[in-house]
Amino acid sequence: MAGVLTVAGTAVAPGTRVRAAIEVRGCGYAVRMPVTVINGRGDGPVAAVIAGLHGAEYPCIETTIRLARRLDPHQVRGALIIVHVVNEPAFYGRTAYVNPLDGLNPNRVFPGSATGSISERMVRRVWEDVIAPADYLIDLHGGDIVEALVPFAAYTPSGNAAVDDVARRMAWAYGIPRVLEAEIPGSSMLAAARAGKPAVLAEAGGGGLLDEPSVATLLEGTERALAVAGVLPAAGVPSVSIGTPTKMIWHRAAHQGMFYPSIKVGDRVERGQVLGRICDVYGDVLTEVRSEASGDIIFLVTCPPVSPGDPLLAVGGT
Template sequence: MKREIRLIIGLWMMSGFATAQSSFLFQNKDVKAGTKEYFSIPIIDGQDSTAIPVTVFNGIEDGETLGITAGVHGYEYAPILGAQKLIHAINPEELKGVIILVQLAGLESFLGRSPYISPVDGKNLNRSFPGKINGTITERVANFISEHIISRADYFLDMHSGDAPEDLMKYSAYYSNSDMPEVSAKGKEMALSLGFDHVVQFNTDGKNYVEEDKSSLYCTAEAFKRGIPSIDIECGRMGIVEQDAVEKIAGSVLSLLDYLGFLLLDNERAVSDTPILISQRIYSSSNFNGMFYPAKKAGDYVIKGMKLGHVTDYFGAILQTVYAEEDGLLLMIIATPPINKGEDIAVIAKVD
């Protein structure tokens, strides 16, 4: 039956009722309509080298372009595996427009099992945008994504999870700025279409990186700064491969494609009936180097003054007790012992 539906769609396209898709040029290669192509983009700085695996899907009908990145932090495995599932789940013969999928932006971090930073140059890719064409490896990766993927996108999605020490709630997020109401509103709709129970607003009012001469730092912030509706997925925790998180990510992206009109066939959308909107987050940080003992877990509802955990020195003496500064949902809490002075220990989300 599915094969018959595809044949009907193909005949419909050829009959002239829809605008046939043309080839999509990417890295000097034509991606034909109704096909996907794999690219391994070499990034070299003269001393070190890496690669960026990218899949380009070109649909059978003319449309817009969606850019997707996974693995900007290479220890965040759920979105990386979710992206790999999408390679097979997205059929370009049933697609309108173009999808550029970066399956693993931080390859060296991934191979080196290195949370947050690349072991090659010690830089955090998600603090390096828009990057530098003549910079270090990480800065060059950021530059390539900025100039060859984000710049071509009408919509943008960056997929993350809790890194090695982070116990994290599942949520979607969107970028917002009062000077960009239409782009912000579209981002909110996109974030809602992903079907998560919690949706976080990244309010950039007053943020320097929105200004033209300031670095955006974050991958999605770079897209938003360019006037592109931009959203994030945060799904998974502590670098653990949990199949439900992988499946949730892949299914949520298909729901987004359906909402944006990229899918020619209807997809069953996993939309939450009553998503909880979060517009304010409260951060608690460590005042010491030492060991952290959490007393709560991500997703717990906490009350102001409630104990979240404590920090000890290396001999076990308590240096700091961390208390909830507001009522709200515990969006993230550090779940492994090492803690550095100034690091975020917990994030509380105030529920709208």
């Protein structure tokens, strides 16, 4: 990218940083997603960095704020499109998992719809204005308000060996020991991979907290991933050490009640091990939750009330 880049109707000249917004209206609502565009002076790829698909994951949102403020356009080769908060209604409403305006999880409806619900319309604009024009996608997340989480990175195989090699190296560039190979239906990462783009996800933090170690993990890792993509200089960036990815195995509630975990986040568990139990509000056990795989507890719901289908935890393993 060496010429003028237009994002959401805003023209960004080479060598400049511009703040803009993606405004979505429909279904009786109006939503504004804050964006920073950094257009470098020289030729190079375009990378998209998005955060706040889940509005209560604060370290990832803070990461995009700091990234946009500290990068000099002269450092950037190509361009960088940063969406600070996609799910603004959940951000200001302190809502876990979903958009409170329609009850949908925005990261399960990609690539969205221009005529759908407000979440589908928001996602469609992010897709059309940010992800589709980009060569690479980084989607930043963390544990939600009711989740504890150990940092991890992930990528989705596209079926193209060259694309997957870049995505794998971008994920391992975060320097996090846990890298997952994940295919999440309706996610930004899956939609981008299917469009032939290297796409990665990185998660740190949780519990509704904004903590510095999580921000540092995401910020430093994102800069290294952007160097792998060729958007930032690779000088001074450590070489990426590639390990063996694991799978993410979700465990969900089968009953309504209270979840009492017997493990904590980061614990090593074995297939068949009892991880906790769900009891009714009288204290009677409804079911035991057993591990469907051997591996580490990647995230764990820390708020007891659960309903059928709610996530309880995930194991990173086999």
